[in-house]
Amino acid sequence: MTLANIPPAPELPGARHLHSGKVRDLYELTEGPHAGKLLMVASDRLSIFDFVLETTIPDKGEILTRMSLWWFDQLADLVPNHVISTDVPEAVRGRAVICERLDMFPVECVARGYLTGSGLLDYRATGEVCGIALPAGLDDGSRLETPIFTPATKADLGDHDENVSYDAVVATVGADTAAALRELTLRVYGRAEEIARGKGILLADTKFEFGVAPGGDGTIVLADEVLTPDSSRYWPADDWQPGRAQPSYDKQIVRNWALSPESGWDKSSGEAPPPLPPEVIERTRSRYLEAYELLTGERF
Ligand SMILES: Nc1ncnc2c1ncn2[C@@H]1O[C@H](COP(=O)(O)OP(=O)(O)OP(=O)(O)O)[C@@H](O)[C@H]1O
Ligand SMILES: [Mg+2]
Numbered sequence: 001m002t003l004a005n006i007p008p009a010p011e012l013p014g015a016r017h018l019h020s021g022k023v024r025d026l027y028e029l030t031e032g033p034h035a036g037k038l039l040m041v042a043s044d045r046l047s048i049f050d051f052v053l054e055t056t057i058p059d060k061g062e063i064l065t066r067m068s069l070w071w072f073d074q075l076a077d078l079v080p081n082h083v084i085s086t087d088v089p090e091a092v093r094g095r096a097v098i099c100e101r102l103d104m105f106p107v108e109c110v111a112r113g114y115l116t117g118s119g120l121l122d123y124r125a126t127g128e129v130c131g132i133a134l135p136a137g138l139d140d141g142s143r144l145e146t147p148i149f150t151p152a153t154k155a156d157l158g159d160h161d162e163n164v165s166y167d168a169v170v171a172t173v174g175a176d177t178a179a180a181l182r183e184l185t186l187r188v189y190g191r192a193e194e195i196a197r198g199k200g201i202l203l204a205d206t207k208f209e210f211g212v213a214p215g216g217d218g219t220i221v222l223a224d225e226v227l228t229p230d231s232s233r234y235w236p237a238d239d240w241q242p243g244r245a246q247p248s249y250d251k252q253i254v255r256n257w258a259l260s261p262e263s264g265w266d267k268s269s270g271e272a273p274p275p276l277p278p279e280v281i282e283r284t285r286s287r288y289l290e291a292y293e294l295l296t297g298e299r300f
Helices: 060-075 117-126 165-171 175-198 252-259 278-296
Strands: 015-020 024-029 038-042 083-085 096-098 107-113 143-149 200-207 211-212 221-224 232-236
Touching: 024 143, 038 060, 060 278, 083 211, 107 175, 143 175, 165 175, 175 200, 175 221, 200 278, 252 278
Parallel strands: none
Antiparallel strands: 015 024, 024 038, 038 096, 083 096, 107 143, 107 200, 200 232, 211 221
16 A cells, blocks of 8 residues: 655646556646647646655756656657647646547557566566566566567556456457557567667667547557656666666666665655755756757757
8 A cells, every 4th residue: 555645736827637657647638729639737746655755856846747748759750649739728738748638448558678676576586577487587677689568557546557368458458459559569669668778778678558539440559658757767778787677768866865864764654755855856856858869869
């Protein structure tokens, strides 16, 4: 059992609040040219170990929103996406996207090119990840010979997603859709991995979500956020060294601090971690910025 402590979503003119996750707030637009569409707002919240921290990271929502939009562009020839416009209410400018409201497939479509995290735990326990047998002798951070599709089911707030077999996806969405989701996931991962590698960054794994337009022709559309450090593991290629945890472009700085004696936090206490010191906030912000600038080649 874990705790999430999500602040109330701000009221926005011309929008009705639908849902808040740990990091993002989802609205439906009620007025204007895009009435009926979704407004997905990325906050500056950060979660570690499923706790939403009291401290926010300045510009995180905007950095991740820009990164996701940049990636949607890089992938546009491979798969259609849900983005309609970035002309959003002033209060959330830069960190929100207007998107098509889709019927989402209840599958977290994960691709892994390297073994770590829950994939590594499953491999150590069973020699398999999501029913896919892997060769013996792999270690934390090992590169897989070919990237694999390791779907998960979405957990309720405060629970961990659960890795499931491909057969479980077939049982949920049918054989044709399961095959299409796997194919798209691996194709998009392949493109993104190649682009990132060209910038000196390894894309170890990532999670996509797909949906279809209600009443449409069934075309599968890439939704949610894509290829941000919140949905992906990015590692500096130069530091990659299987056999240990890899340094990464995400909230690792915060996790390390929270687990260190300096924070005074006891992970097993069930309490949220204490507020972050300014120096940890700044280093975390810089890490996100660095990833954004390296990947996109743009200054923030
Ligand atoms: N185009 C879309 N149409 C409909 N729903 C979408 C679309 N894109 C994303 N979603 C859904 O919007 C929700 C975004 O929520 P968000 O990711 O903030 O929280 P969450 O997934 O409930 O929790 P977590 O904090 O664990 O991610 C998700 O349920 C996602 O599946
Ligand atoms: Mg989510």
